[in-house]
Structure formats: structure tokens, C-alpha cells
Amino acid sequence: DVKVTQSSRYLVKRTGEKVFLECVQDMDHENMFWYRQDPGLGLRLIYFSYDVKMKEKGDIPEGYSVSREKKERFSLILESASTNQTSMYLCASSLPDRNYGYTFGSGTRLTVV
Amino acid sequence: DQQVKQNSPSLSVQEGRISILNCDYTNSMFDYFLWYKKYPAEGPTFLISISSIKDKNEDGRFTVFLNKSAKHLSLHIVPSQPGDSAVYFCAARRYSSNTGKLIFGQGTTLQVKP
Numbered sequence: 088d089v090k091v092t093q094s095s096r097y098l099v100k101r102t103g104e105k106v107f108l109e110c111v112q113d114m115d116h117e118n119m120f121w122y123r124q125d126p127g128l129g130l131r132l133i134y135f136s137y138d139v140k141m142k143e144k145g146d147i148p149e150g151y152s153v154s155r156e157k158k159e160r161f162s163l164i165l166e167s168a169s170t171n172q173t174s175m176y177l178c179a180s181s182l183p184d185r186n187y188g189y190t191f192g193s194g195t196r197l198t199v200v
Numbered sequence: 201d202q203q204v205k206q207n208s209p210s211l212s213v214q215e216g217r218i219s220i221l222n223c224d225y226t227n228s229m230f231d232y233f234l235w236y237k238k239y240p241a242e243g244p245t246f247l248i249s250i251s252s253i254k255d256k257n258e259d260g261r262f263t264v265f266l267n268k269s270a271k272h273l274s275l276h277i278v279p280s281q282p283g284d285s286a287v288y289f290c291a292a293r294r295y296s297s298n299t300g301k302l303i304f305g306q307g308t309t310l311q312v313k314p
Contacts (some may be wrong), residue, residue: 091243119302127209129289130244145301178241188234191243191300197220 090114093163093178093192100199106165108195110178116190117183121145121153124175124194136161137183168199203227204292206305214313219277221288221308226271230292234302235264235275238287247288248275282311 094109112119118137122130122145132145134153142153151171154162161180165172175196180190204220205224213219223233231252236244250257250264250273257264277284287309291302 096241117204122304127306129206130291130304132301132303135301179243187235188246188249189244191236193243194241196241 091178091180091192093176093195095195096193098195098197100165100168100197102169102199103195104165104168104199106168106188106197108163108165108176108178108200110161110163110192111159112161112178112180112190113159114180114190115158116180117158117180119155119190120179120181121151121161122179123147124177124179130177133163159194165197168197170199173197173199201219202306203230204303204305206288206290206291206308208308209306210309210311212311212313213280215282216279219275219280219284219310219312221275221277221290221310222275223275223286223305225273225292227292227294227303229294230303232293233263233264233266233273234291234293236288236291236304237284238307244289247299270298275312280310282312282314285310285312 091112107151120135121133136142136155152164178192178195181189234249235247235249238244248262266273287307289307308313
């Protein structure tokens with residue numbers, strides 16, 4: 088069974104901390120994505136990567152960075168966590184074929200206090 | 201600029217009846233549309249999709265209709281079951297996108313009452 092695994096289901100961090108969210112996929116997918124889900128706003132794209140060491144900003148990249156050193160792993164970094172980054176974070180992967188949908192991880196619920 | 205809109209935040213239907221979830225989009229360059237279903241504390245899962253060259257796609261109890269002239273798509277669930285209670289997201293992909301990037305709507309929470 089193919090999988091996208093996010094390392095933590097729940098995280099509580101303090102304001103100003105540097106936070107790492109990890110995502111690993113076992114499907115050999117080229118594309119990987121980080122979204123955040125907020126009530127009334129749906130899923131908003133933070134960053135995506137279409138190859139190792141390649142990354143592009145999504146719609147809301149401010150306050151975030153990413154790292155993709157290996158094909159299977161895509162990390163989201165909150166440089167200095169703030170309370171407005173409290174959210175559900177979802178990682179996804181896909182093949183480049185545009186008729187291929189995403190496979191999502193289970194999500195990480197991050198609370199910044 | 202919300203390119204994909206789900207204007208109904210919530211919908212409640214009786215078990216066995218039809219559920220109709222709606223989605224509007226503004227970008228005529230979108231050529232592929234998908235619906236995802238999300239339970240609390242889980243990631244979204246793919247439900248059904250449709251290419252812009254079609255106007256209908258059916259999979260069991262789920263049917264998606266696409267009206268390109270109106271830039272509107274809808275998901276029909278017949279008959280609705282309590283296990284269908286979840287948040288439903290529509291998503292769209294732009295023709296020129298070779299990175300597979302999807303644009304999602306805000307989501308509609310469906311409640312199916314027994």
C-alpha cells in the first residue's frame with residue numbers, strides 16, 4: 088500500500104521556535120507539496136518541489152522554507168514559529184502526469200503557543 | 201484571488217437521499233478537476249475526477265458533472281450514507297501545469313443524518 092508519512096500527528100511549539108515538519112513518501116513520486124488547512128480557507132499551497140533540490144513557492148510561502156535533499160523526503164521549516172502558523176499541515180506527493188492526483192499524508196496538527 | 205470556490209460551507213441531508221456539492225471556478229485554463237474527501241484527523245483521499253473534455257464521470261454512488269460554459273462542477277452522491285459525512289474539497293489543475301499543482305476550494309462539510 089502506497090504511503091505518505093508525516094512524522095508527527097500533533098505538535099505544540101513555542102513562539103519563536105524553529106520547527107521542522109517531515110514528510111516521506113515511498114512511491115518514487117517526483118512531485119511533493121506542503122499545504123495548510125484552515126477553516127473557511129480550504130487547502131492553501133505553501134511550497135512544492137518537482138525534483139530533488141528543486142522548490143517553488145506556493146501561494147503562502149511567507150514564514151516558511153523547505154528542503155528536499157532526497158527524492159522521498161520533503162521537509163517544511165518554520166523559521167520562527169508564530170501563533171498565526173497554528174494549523175493543520177498536509178504533505179502530498181504525485182507523479183508529474185497532470186491527470187494523476189495527489190496522495191496525502193495524515194497531517195500534522197501544529198499548535199504554536 | 202480564489203480561483204476555485206465552494207460557496208456552501210456545509211450541507212445536511214437525510215440518509216438515502218441525494219447529496220449535491222457544488223464548485224465554481226474562474227480560470228478557463230483549468231482542464232482537469234478532482235474531488236477529495238477528508239475525515240477529521242486524516243489526510244484527504246481522492247474520490248473522483250473529470251477531464252475538461254467530458255461533462256460527466258460516474259463511479260458507483262458518485263457522479264461528477266462539469267459545465268464548462270458556466271465554469272461549474274458538481275458532485276452527486278446517491279444514495280447518501282452516514283459514512284459519507286466528511287469535508288469535501290474540489291480541486292482544479294491548469295493545462296500548462298507540468299508540476300501537477302492543484303488549486304483547492306474552501307471545502308464543504310457534508311453531514312448525512314441516519
